[in-house]
Structure formats: C-alpha cells, structure tokens
Amino acid sequence: MKKKIILMIICFFIFTSFLSGCTNQDIITTPIITEFTANPNKIYYGNTSNLEWTVQNAENVSIDNEIGTVSLEGNRIIQPSITTTYILTASKSGKTITASTTIIVELTSTNAPSLQFIKDAVQMTLTVTQADSGNILWTDFKVINSTGTYAVTIFGIISKYVTAGDTLTFTDTDTYKIRYTPTNTLIGQWTFGRDTTTTPSIQFVKDSYLLTLTVTQIEPTGTNWGDFRVINSTGTYYPEQFNAQLENAVIYAGDTLTFTDPDTYKIRYVPTNTLIGQWTYGNDITTTPSLQFVKDASQMTLTVAQADTGNILWANFEIVNSTGNYKVLVFNAALTGYVKAGDTLTFTDADTYKIRYTPTNTLMGEWTFIKVVTNPPSIQFVKDASQMTLTVAQISPTGVKWGDFQIVNSTGTYYSEHFNANLDNTIVYAGDTLSFTDPDTYKIRYVPTNTLIGEWTFA
Numbered sequence: 382m383k384k385k386i387i388l389m390i391i392c393f394f395i396f397t398s399f400l401s402g403c404t405n406q407d408i409i410t411t412p413i414i415t416e417f418t419a420n421p422n423k424i425y426y427g428n429t430s431n432l433e434w435t436v437q438n439a440e441n442v443s444i445d446n447e448i449g450t451v452s453l454e455g456n457r458i459i460q461p462s463i464t465t466t467y468i469l470t471a472s473k474s475g476k477t478i479t480a481s482t483t484i485i486v487e488l489t490s491t492n493a494p495s496l497q498f499i500k501d502a503v504q505m506t507l508t509v510t511q512a513d514s515g516n517i518l519w520t521d522f523k524v525i526n527s528t529g530t531y532a533v534t535i536f537g538i539i540s541k542y543v544t545a546g547d548t549l550t551f552t553d554t555d556t557y558k559i560r561y562t563p564t565n566t567l568i569g570q571w572t573f574g575r576d577t578t579t580t581p582s583i584q585f586v587k588d589s590y591l592l593t594l595t596v597t598q599i600e601p602t603g604t605n606w607g608d609f610r611v612i613n614s615t616g617t618y619y620p621e622q623f624n625a626q627l628e629n630a631v632i633y634a635g636d637t638l639t640f641t642d643p644d645t646y647k648i649r650y651v652p653t654n655t656l657i658g659q660w661t662y663g664n665d666i667t668t669t670p671s672l673q674f675v676k677d678a679s680q681m682t683l684t685v686a687q688a689d690t691g692n693i694l695w696a697n698f699e700i701v702n703s704t705g706n707y708k709v710l711v712f713n714a715a716l717t718g719y720v721k722a723g724d725t726l727t728f729t730d731a732d733t734y735k736i737r738y739t740p741t742n743t744l745m746g747e748w749t750f751i752k753v754v755t756n757p758p759s760i761q762f763v764k765d766a767s768q769m770t771l772t773v774a775q776i777s778p779t780g781v782k783w784g785d786f787q788i789v790n791s792t793g794t795y796y797s798e799h800f801n802a803n804l805d806n807t808i809v810y811a812g813d814t815l816s817f818t819d820p821d822t823y824k825i826r827y828v829p830t831n832t833l834i835g836e837w838t839f840a
Contacts, residue, residue, distance in 0.1 A: 412439035412471040417480040419467070423487070430484050432457045432467060439471035461486055493566035496543065502603030503631055505551040505573045507559075509543060517543040521563055526555045573603075580655040583632070589719055592640040592662045594648075596632060604632045608652055611638070614645045669743040672720065681728040681750045683736075685720060693720045697740050702732045757832035760809065769817040769839045771825075773809060781809045785829055788815070791822045 416435040424430055433456040436442050443450045445468045448457060459467075466483040497511040518541060551557065554574020560567050581604045585594040607630075640646060645661040673687040728734060733749040758781040762771040817823060817839055825834040 410438045410473075411476050412473045412478050413437040414469060414471055414478060414480045417469045417482055419482045419484045422483065423485040424461075425487050429458050429460045432459055432482070434469055434480075436469075436471045438473060440473040442469065442471045444469050459484070493561045493564040493568070494543070496568055498549075498569065498571075500571055500602075502573060502601065505554070507549045507551075507571060509545050509547045512543045512545055519543060519547075521561060522568070523560050523562055524549070525558050525560070526553070527557075578653070580650050580653045580657075581632075583657060585638075585658065585660075587660055589662060589721075592643070594638045594640075594660060596634050596636045598634060599632045602631075606630055606632055606636075608650060609657070610649050610651055612647050612649070613642075669738055669741045670720070672745055674726075674746065674748075676748055678750060681731070683726040683728075683748060685722050685724045688720050688722055695720055695724075697738060698736055698745070699739055700726070700734055700736050702730075702734055755830070757827040757830045757834070758809075760834060762815075762835065762837070764837055766839060769820070771815045771817075771837060773811050773813045775811055776809045779808075783807055783809055783813075785827060786834070787826045787828050789824050789826070790819075 414434070414436050416433060418433050419430045420433065421430055432444070432448075434442075434444075434451070435454045437453070439453060441450070442453060444457075446461075446465060448459075448467070451457070461484055464483065464485045466481055468479055468481045470477060470479050472478075494512065494517045496509060496517075498507040499510050500507055520541075551573050556570065556572040558567060558570045582598070582600045583596060583604070584598040586597050587594055640662055643662045645659060647659045648657040649655065650657055670688065670693045672685060672693075674683040675686045676683055728750055731751045733747065735747045736745040737743065738745055759775070759777045760773060760781070761775040763774050764771055820839050822836060822838040824836045826832065827834055
C-alpha cells in the first residue's frame with residue numbers, strides 16, 4: 382500500500398513537470414501577416430500608392446525602404462521614384478516572418494500627355510500652365526523650327542519631368558512645333574516674331590478734342606509700331622503720329638497716337654499693305670451731323686446726348702427764336718469749340734427755338750420752352766412801418782421775377798408804384814425793397830398761380 386502511494390506521488394511530479402515544460406517552450410504562437418498590399422501596384426512617376434498591412438500576434442513590425450517601425454495594422458501613402466519592392470518584417474520571441482509587395486514605376490505614358498502653355502510674345506517664351514501627368518520627361522519632346530531643324534536651345538534650366546511653371550525660352554524669331562515623340566503627337570505650334578503674312582487686329586478709340594487715337598485692343602501680341610504708316614490727306618507720311626516711346630516699340634492697349642494738325646489720317650499696315658482705318662480731325666462742313674438732344678423743360682436747357690462725329694464746331698450752328706432773331710446767348714462760354722456729348726444749351730426766355738446747321742442749311746430741330754408754374758415761390762418780407770417799406774428777407778426758388786407779382790390796395794387798384802425803378806421785371810433777390818407812398822392796406826399776389834403772398838397795413 383505504501384509503495385502505491387509513493388508511486389502515485391512520483392507520477393504526479395512527473396506529470397506536472399511535463400505540463401510546465403509545455404507552457405514555457407512549446408505553447409508559442411508565431412506572428413501572422415494577414416495582409417500586405419500596395420494599391421495601386423503600378424504607377425507613373427510622380428504619382429502615389431497606398432501600402433496597407435495587417436499583422437497578428439507580433440511584438441515588432443517594420444517595413445524597409447526608410448519606413449521603419451509601424452503598428453500591427455495600418456497604411457502609408459508613398460511615392461517611389463523607381464520600381465521598388467517593400468518588405469514587411471514581423472517578429473515575436475525570436476520568431477520572425479516576412480512578406481513583400483512591389484510597386485512598379487513607369488516613366489512614360491502610352492498616351493500623349495495633355496499640356497497647356499501660355500505664350501509671351503515679347504519675351505519669346507512658352508510656360509507650362511497645366512500638365513495632366515507627373516511622369517512625362519522633357520526628353521520625350523522635340524521642338525522643331527520652320528525648317529524642320531531640332532531646336533534644342535529652346536530649353537532653359539528646367540526640371541527633368543514636365544511640371545507647371547516650366548518655361549521654354551526661344552532665341553530666334555520663327556514658327557516652332559512641339560511634338561511628343563513616344564506617340565508622334567503634335568502638341569502645338571507657336572510663332573514668335575513678325576508674322577508678315579497676316580494683318581493684325583487693332584482697335585482704336587478717337588478723341589476729337591485732343592486729336593488722339595488710343596489703342597483699346599491688339600491681336601496678336603508682339604505687333605510693332607514700326608510696321609505701321611500714317612499718312613494725311615495729301616498722302617504725306619505723318620511721323621509725328623508717334624509719341625517718343627512708341628516708335629518701333631511693341632504695341633500695347635493704352636498706347637496713344639497724338640496728331641497736331643486737323644486733317645484726315647489713314648493708318649496702314651505695311652507688311653500686308655492693308656488699310657487699318659481712316660479718321661478725320663477738324664471741321665467737316667460737307668456732311669450734316671447727326672445730333673440728339675435731351676430737353677429739360679423746367680431748366681429750359683438742351684443737352685447733347687449723342688454726336689456721331691467729333692469734328693463739328695458749335696460755330697457752325699445758329700439758333701433763332703420765334704421772331705427769327707439769332708439767339709447767340711444760348712451758348713455757354715465752354716461751347717465755342719467742338720460739339721460733344723454732355724454739352725448744354727441754356728435758354729433764358731420762354732419761346733420756340735430752331736437750331737440750324739449753317740454749312741448745309743439743315744434744320745436740326747425745333748423746341749418750345751414755356752414757363753410752367755405749379756407752385757408759388759416762398760418769399761418772406763420784413764416790414765418797416767415808419768419808412769412804409771417791405772424788404773425781401775428770403776426768396777426760394779431763385780430766378781423768380783418781380784413781374785410775376787401784383788400788389789393791390791384796399792380798393793383793389795393795382796399799385797404800380799410799389800416797384801423801385803430797378804425792380805420792375807427783374808429777378809427777386811434778398812434785400813430788394815418795396816416802398817409805399819400812401820397809408821393803406823396792401824396785398825401781394827403771385828399771378829401765375831393766383832396765390833396771395835401776404836397782406837400788410839401802413840398807417
């Protein structure tokens with residue numbers, strides 16, 4: 382019996398020792414890499430790929446190619462410049478496993494790239510404004526001039542791969558074609574220098590009063606003033622057209638040609654012998670001008686709204702009233718020169734006026750002005766009983782005339798003596814004084830609206 386107990390104890394120790402050995406040495410889980418991929422696994426130079434991984438039961442996880450230690454699960458955006466194989470290493474308790482994935486980097490596309498350039502005709506450059514692929518090499522392009530010769534000197538110091546902002550600089554005036562050699566595709570064609578086969582498009586705005594022509598638009602850029610000639614009505618070349626800074630310079634919007642003498646001028650583009658336009662400065666008396674006026678009945682004015690020629694003098698017009706008398710007073714002092722929009726004729730008397738263009742004896746129009754009064758003026762008087770006077774303290778609006786007032790005494794008789802000699806039919810001003818000679822009650826009435834202004838008694 383005692384031997385059996387001892388045997389059982391020995392077996393128990395052996396069994397527990399066995400279990401202890403299994404726990405410390407044999408029950409060890411090896412790291413597991415469940416995922417290690419690159420998406421996409423094929424890119425063009427300059428593009429990116431996404432590395433993704435998942436690892437279980439590892440103590441250390443790392444990726445080579447300078448990525449280093451990473452977590453058990455994650456991702457990383459990478460941009461390899463060449464085809465690269467990435468190795469993931471996972472380890473635990475001395476046991477290590479690895480996995481790899483490769484990203485293929487291609488340097489050129491099988492399709493022609495989409496490139497956009499902006500041309501600077503003055504600097505003779507082409508600058509990339511947009512490149513839809515980041516892996517296009519400049520060495521895949523050829524630039525040829527008009528003779529078909531490869532123009533390698535166009536390239537300045539630019540990056541190996543095409544990027545926005547890269548600039549091609551041309552040294553000789555010529556026509557250049559850029560071709561993408563892998564697909565033999567023409568990217569575009571640009572001309573630098575004088576194109577003597579095409580007439581440029583140039584637009585001017587004329588100032589008849591300053592005798593100038595100002596450029597508002599020019600196409601193409603780089604067109605030169607030296608290619609234009611200006612001649613007057615006798616066919617003589619007019620060199621004074623050019624300001625000092627314009628002679629043989631590139632034309633820009635805002636450039637101004639200044640003429641010193643009234644005349645008719647023609648501008649011709651010499652390379653194609655094309656007439657650009659013709660402009661007349663001075664007094665054209667052979668054609669009746671087209672003038673439009675805006676009438677202001679209350680102010681008794683006519684304002685020029687449109688004048689279709691800029692060389693018509695106000696001195697060539699006459700204005701007559703209903704009696705046929707020339708009404709020279711319609712002209713403001715500023716209207717002695719050329720007619721222009723905004724000029725205003727001011728009339729002082731209600732009447733019917735005709736405007737006639739004398740060189741062709743043409744009636745331009747007829748306008749009638751009448752005094753339309755709907756409201757009486759506001760007038761205030763100061764009474765001096767001892768002097769038997771009324772003095773104007775305030776009057777509104779201005780321009781009201783004494784002739785539009787009537788003063789009656791207590792018997793209803795018009796009292797003409799109320800006016801000083803200098804007031805009859807003149808404009809009413811503050812300070813004007815009405816003097817009465819007889820004691821009585823006087824009423825002042827504004828006739829156009831039959832309005833009683835006031836009543837005053839002098840004893």
